[in-house]
Amino acid sequence: MTYPIIDWEQDVAGKWRIRVAIDGATVMFKFEDWPDDEVVQAEAARYVAVMREQADAASNPE
Amino acid sequence: MVTYYLDFEGGNDANTGLSFAQRWKTFASGATAARTAPGDIIRVMASPDPTSIGNATWAGANGRPVSVLIASSTNATPIVVTTSGVHGLVAGDYVTISGHSGNTNANGVWKVGTVGSTTTFQILQMDGTNTTGNGTGTFSGSAQKATNCIVKLASPLTQNIALCGGLGQKPTWTASTNVTCTQNISAYKEGYTSSQTAIAAAFTTGKASYYTLPSSLNLSSYQQVSFWVQQTAGTIGAAGAVYLALCTDTTGNTVAHTCNIPLFASLNTWIPVTIDFGSNLSTGIQSVALYVVTDNGAQTFLIDNIIACKASSSADSISLQSLIGKNTVGEPEFYPIQSINYDAVMLANINSMTPVDTTLRGYYGTNETVTTYKRETIKQPPTTGTSNTVQEGGSAGSLITYSGGWNRTDMSTQTGQTWFDLQAGTGTGLAGAATSTLSYVRVDLINFVRCATGYQAGVNTTNSEVGTIFCTACTSSVNFVGSNMTVGSAYGYNSANGVLVNNVGAASVTFMKSNNNTTSGGTVSGFSCRYTTVIASNNASSGALINQGSRNSISTLTAEYNAGSGILISSGFGNTVGGGSTTGNTSGISFTTVNSGQIYLSNFVINEATEVTTIGYASAAYSNRHDNTDNNSWIFYQNGTVNQQTSVVDSPATTSWKMSPTNSNANAVNPIMLKIGTVVCAANSAVTVTARMQRDNAGLTMRLICPGGQISGVANDVSSDMTAAANTWETVSISFTPTKAGGVDIYAYAFGGTTFNGYVCNLTASQV
Numbered sequence: 119m120t121y122p123i124i125d126w127e128q129d130v131a132g133k134w135r136i137r138v139a140i141d142g143a144t145v146m147f148k149f150e151d152w153p154d155d156e157v158v159q160a161e162a163a164r165y166v167a168v169m170r171e172q173a174d175a176a177s178n179p180e
Numbered sequence: 181m182v183t184y185y186l187d188f189e190g191g192n193d194a195n196t197g198l199s200f201a202q203r204w205k206t207f208a209s210g211a212t213a214a215r216t217a218p219g220d221i222i223r224v225m226a227s228p229d230p231t232s233i234g235n236a237t238w239a240g241a242n243g244r245p246v247s248v249l250i251a252s253s254t255n256a257t258p259i260v261v262t263t264s265g266v267h268g269l270v271a272g273d274y275v276t277i278s279g280h281s282g283n284t285n286a287n288g289v290w291k292v293g294t295v296g297s298t299t300t301f302q303i304l305q306m307d308g309t310n311t312t313g314n315g316t317g318t319f320s321g322s323a324q325k326a327t328n329c330i331v332k333l334a335s336p337l338t339q340n341i342a343l344c345g346g347l348g349q350k351p352t353w354t355a356s357t358n359v360t361c362t363q364n365i366s367a368y369k370e371g372y373t374s375s376q377t378a379i380a381a382a383f384t385t386g387k388a389s390y391y392t393l394p395s396s397l398n399l400s401s402y403q404q405v406s407f408w409v410q411q412t413a414g415t416i417g418a419a420g421a422v423y424l425a426l427c428t429d430t431t432g433n434t435v436a437h438t439c440n441i442p443l444f445a446s447l448n449t450w451i452p453v454t455i456d457f458g459s460n461l462s463t464g465i466q467s468v469a470l471y472v473v474t475d476n477g478a479q480t481f482l483i484d485n486i487i488a489c490k491a492s493s494s495a496d497s498i499s500l501q502s503l504i505g506k507n508t509v510g511e512p513e514f515y516p517i518q519s520i521n522y523d524a525v526m527l528a529n530i531n532s533m534t535p536v537d538t539t540l541r542g543y544y545g546t547n548e549t550v551t552t553y554k555r556e557t558i559k560q561p562p563t564t565g566t567s568n569t570v571q572e573g574g575s576a577g578s579l580i581t582y583s584g585g586w587n588r589t590d591m592s593t594q595t596g597q598t599w600f601d602l603q604a605g606t607g608t609g610l611a612g613a614a615t616s617t618l619s620y621v622r623v624d625l626i627n628f629v630r631c632a633t634g635y636q637a638g639v640n641t642t643n644s645e646v647g648t649i650f651c652t653a654c655t656s657s658v659n660f661v662g663s664n665m666t667v668g669s670a671y672g673y674n675s676a677n678g679v680l681v682n683n684v685g686a687a688s689v690t691f692m693k694s695n696n697n698t699t700s701g702g703t704v705s706g707f708s709c710r711y712t713t714v715i716a717s718n719n720a721s722s723g724a725l726i727n728q729g730s731r732n733s734i735s736t737l738t739a740e741y742n743a744g745s746g747i748l749i750s751s752g753f754g755n756t757v758g759g760g761s762t763t764g765n766t767s768g769i770s771f772t773t774v775n776s777g778q779i780y781l782s783n784f785v786i787n788e789a790t791e792v793t794t795i796g797y798a799s800a801a802y803s804n805r806h807d808n809t810d811n812n813s814w815i816f817y818q819n820g821t822v823n824q825q826t827s828v829v830d831s832p833a834t835t836s837w838k839m840s841p842t843n844s845n846a847n848a849v850n851p852i853m854l855k856i857g858t859v860v861c862a863a864n865s866a867v868t869v870t871a872r873m874q875r876d877n878a879g880l881t882m883r884l885i886c887p888g889g890q891i892s893g894v895a896n897d898v899s900s901d902m903t904a905a906a907n908t909w910e911t912v913s914i915s916f917t918p919t920k921a922g923g924v925d926i927y928a929y930a931f932g933g934t935t936f937n938g939y940v941c942n943l944t945a946s947q948v
């Protein structure tokens with residue numbers, strides 16, 4: 119699955135902030151250097167997995 | 181004030197305790213409440229000082245990586261494993277493989293041989309010899325880099341006798357009549373199995389089982405035998421009721437050395453056993469055997485990782501009971517041992533873990549080959565109770581002090597540390613006789629390994645102090661509960677839980693390091709506690725856990741390479757972090773419940789691409805001088821961000837606030853909010869507040885608002901939305917007249933869309 123890149127900017131700390139569309143929302147990722155697209159996609163995929171885990175944990179507390 | 185002496189190994193509780201010659205043995209029966217009084221100092225004898233075992237290679241700079249699935253493996257010599265994703269291994273790394281089917285010989289702990297590609301690699305035994313497949317491996321199981329879990333010695337210091345689980349040594353032990361021998365693949369300490377001997381009730385005494393070694397071993401360079409043992413079923417017998425024998429024949433009949441199995445405190449708990457024979461072992465050991473001396477009916481035992489060790493007098497002697505470490509100021513931790521195989525010393529967490537457990541965390545620190553030290557501990561009998569029970573608390577201004585590390589010859593100088601090993605991982609290392617007894621008690625340099633809880637302050641404890649404490653291989657390393665505690669340095673590592681500050685009011689913790697734990701690292705909860713330095717890295721969940729803790733202040737927090745977020749917040753309000761960083765975690769900060777709370781950061785650097793994750797609309801991370809950079813303050817909400825920036829700004833302001841809803845859940849009733857000022861008002865005259873606003877899309881609502889109910893006369897919200905076209909600055913104004921004097925907060929709201937940005941600056945307020 120490919121997550122579309124919406125926009126990007128460089129913040130005052132010099133970090134690249136890239137907004138990606140995920141599940142109808144947008145999520146901002148921060149990179150020290152301008153990242154290759156696959157790096158952005160990997161981070162987006164990892165974000166999705168982490169949020170899914172958190173949602174599952176919240177709905178099924180031990 | 182009286183000084184007493186206590187020595188668990190050489191003391192006697194019938195003594196007076198008043199001199200080295202008259203030293204007590206135990207906390208419970210020596211330092212009784214009748215004998216001690218507030219202001220007294222109890223010196224506790226040190227365990228042996230560390231000694232060098234030569235150079236060893238430590239590799240933990242990036243913590244423990246996640247596992248990758250295995251696509252296949254070859255039925256070959258050596259086995260070649262193919263992973264479904266990039267394995268990240270290089271030749272010489274260590275890897276754990278578990279759950280692999282079709283070629284079960286591939287499961288275990290291995291050295292990595294030739295790396296064929298980013299998805300293929302050979303697995304070798306620890307001594308570099310080939311592994312051999314027993315079938316073609318199917319898509320099953322996982323491989324996980326374990327290089328940071330293993331300290332590689334310059335050369336082996338021990339001799340493998342029977343690994344009970346390594347490839348090539350998997351044959352089942354031979355059972356006597358009324359005995360069943362199997363390989364246990366659920367509980368083991370080395371490789372992928374342990375050797376199980378199940379003794380039926382009909383068996384009485386004698387040789388229950390034996391194992392013929394692949395070749396005769398000359399053990400004359402060694403004087404000790406070390407192994408892991410566990411009883412999983414049956415009546416627990418006395419120490420020596422069962423023993424492990426080293427035999428000079430091939431069938432376990434000619435016993436050369438007898439290793440008594442100690443008294444267990446409970447079933448299903450591993451204990452590391454080391455027997456010091458005091459003289460060289462035999463030259464021709466050909467088998468090992470398990471003997472029953474006392475008939476206790478049906479019993480089942482597991483044995484694993486049988487090794488021969490050098491004489492205890494040898495500085496470089498290590499056994500499964502030893503702790504190893506770098507022994508430096510920066511890395512003073514000594515680590516428990518999971519297993520020893522050839523030159524590979526695997527570091528442990530809690531006793532119950534197998535070597536292929538994905539949450540085994542190993543070492544986190546500097547990659548280097550460096551002089552390495554071992555430390556021996558004071559062994560205390562396995563227990564399910566408390567090993568060292570403090571009998572009496574002190575009083576304000578007159579603490580009772582338990583001071584460890586006093587030299588072993590006459591206890592006149594404090595030059596070392598006192599380490600107690602409870603062996604089984606059950607029981608409490610040190611606690612008060614009652615939940616309040618540790619009040620006004622100071623404990624220093626008394627450390628614990630293999631406990632349920634190392635140091636336990638009870639719920640009614642007040643004003644207790646800890647100087648420096650190390651706890652490892654515990655379910656809970658250090659558990660502070662109570663109020664007004666003062667902690668110097670607390671190390672809780674390679675445990676299930678690191679240092680826990682739970683339900684503590686007004687504690688002061690100078691240094692807290694919780695690395696390599698199987699859950700979250702340090703729990704920095706409690707209320708109104710002050711932490712100077714918190715370090716929580718390479719834990720199997722989050723680094724620092726703020727759980728139901730409020731108004732806590734952390735000066736510097738460092739959380740690196742945890743398997744979860746750097747800081748995890750669950751119901752934590754008003755907590756502040758004044759500096760530090762997160763690196764290599766899944767995210768910098770994570771809020772895990774709908775109303776997880778807020779955290780206030782300043783000068784804090786988040787190095788992760790995903791800075792904050794939250795599933796709670798009521799949660800927020802406020803970061804002032806974010807990433808330690810001027811004019812770079814941020815607020816992270818579930819549905820958007822707010823940040824200070826200089827690119828889009830209206831004079832005379834030099835920065836403006838950028839408001840960016842990222843989720844359609846940001847709406848009129850749940851907007852992205854920014855408090856832009858507090859206006860102090862007089863009564864009965866009109867107040868006018870203005871702000872300059874801009875937006876990059878008319879689909880975004882930018883609202884200036886004074887929420888109603890803050891002050892008399894302004895019961896309802898007073899607000900105004902900007903109407904200008906995109907990318908046009910507009911003055912937005914609201915007016916209201918309070919009937920009583922007071923202060924009101926003014927907010928900017930933003931909502932609408934998921935990609936639009938609004939800006940606000942130049943707030944003015946006037947009253948006429």
